Amino acid sequence: MNILAIETSVSQASLCLNRRGNLSYLASWQAERNHDAHLFPALEKALEALEGDSLHYILVGAGPGSYGGVRVALAAGVGISAVTGARLVAIDSWAQLVGARQACIISDARRGGWTLRRPTGEISVLSTPEILKEQQNGTLLYSVETSSTLTEKGLLPPAQESLVPTASGLVETWLQMSAAEQQKALERPAEPIYVRPPHITKAVRKPWEIPH
Numbered sequence: 001m002n003i004l005a006i007e008t009s010v011s012q013a014s015l016c017l018n019r020r021g022n023l024s025y026l027a028s029w030q031a032e033r034n035h036d037a038h039l040f041p042a043l044e045k046a047l048e049a050l051e052g053d054s055l056h057y058i059l060v061g062a063g064p065g066s067y068g069g070v071r072v073a074l075a076a077g078v079g080i081s082a083v084t085g086a087r088l089v090a091i092d093s094w095a096q097l098v099g100a101r102q103a104c105i106i107s108d109a110r111r112g113g114w115t116l117r118r119p120t121g122e123i124s125v126l127s128t129p130e131i132l133k134e135q136q137n138g139t140l141l142y143s144v145e146t147s148s149t150l151t152e153k154g155l156l157p158p159a160q161e162s163l164v165p166t167a168s169g170l171v172e173t174w175l176q177m178s179a180a181e182q183q184k185a186l187e188r189p190a191e192p193i194y195v196r197p198p199h200i201t202k203a204v205r206k207p208w209e210i211p212h
Contacts, residue, residue, distance in 0.1 A: 007167040116134070
């Protein structure tokens with residue numbers, strides 16, 4: 001089984017190739033708005049590391065996180081899937097951060113909100129007072145933000161320093177799924193996890209109606 005995994009929902013991005021059960025290639029980089037500048041050279045090296053073997057799965061971290069980063073990774077995954085025939089799967093990036101802790105994960109959702117993922121996988125956007133109430137009620141919180149960022153925004157430090165989802169963590173998440181869970185993931189559309197409905201502006205006129 002050969003698995004390519006891409007995690008670009010965070011600025012500390014990573015990519016790995018798991019070939020025949022072993023880590024054959026790993027790359028990581030720091031990116032904000034330029035994931036593609038680092039992603040495609042890493043992809044080329046990862047595919048070379050296959051050494052002619054077939055690629056079976058492409059795992060992409062679907063977030064929550066950087067919408068642009070996830071879209072770049074999914075677009076790359078679609079292209080590689082078309083060429084290799086590998087199955088493309090979008091996976092919750094934060095599933096690997098929970099493990100057996102049964103904790104909630106939080107991150108800054110901007111516009112005064114916080115993304116919160118419960119151990120059940122349920123994702124919602126809460127206000128700062130609502131997150132503080134969760135903490136005061138004894139909810140175990142972890143975060144992909146730094147303690148200083150949380151403190152600056154009026155929250156108490158989390159139970160642990162910031163956690164970072166990784167490409168190798170995506171592979172572990174996939175391998176720990178049951179066959180039924182994997183099949184369900186394969187049947188879902190490969191798209192980002194939206195913490196809010198995507199903002200789509202409809203054009204006033206159709207493209208072919210606009211005079212040139």
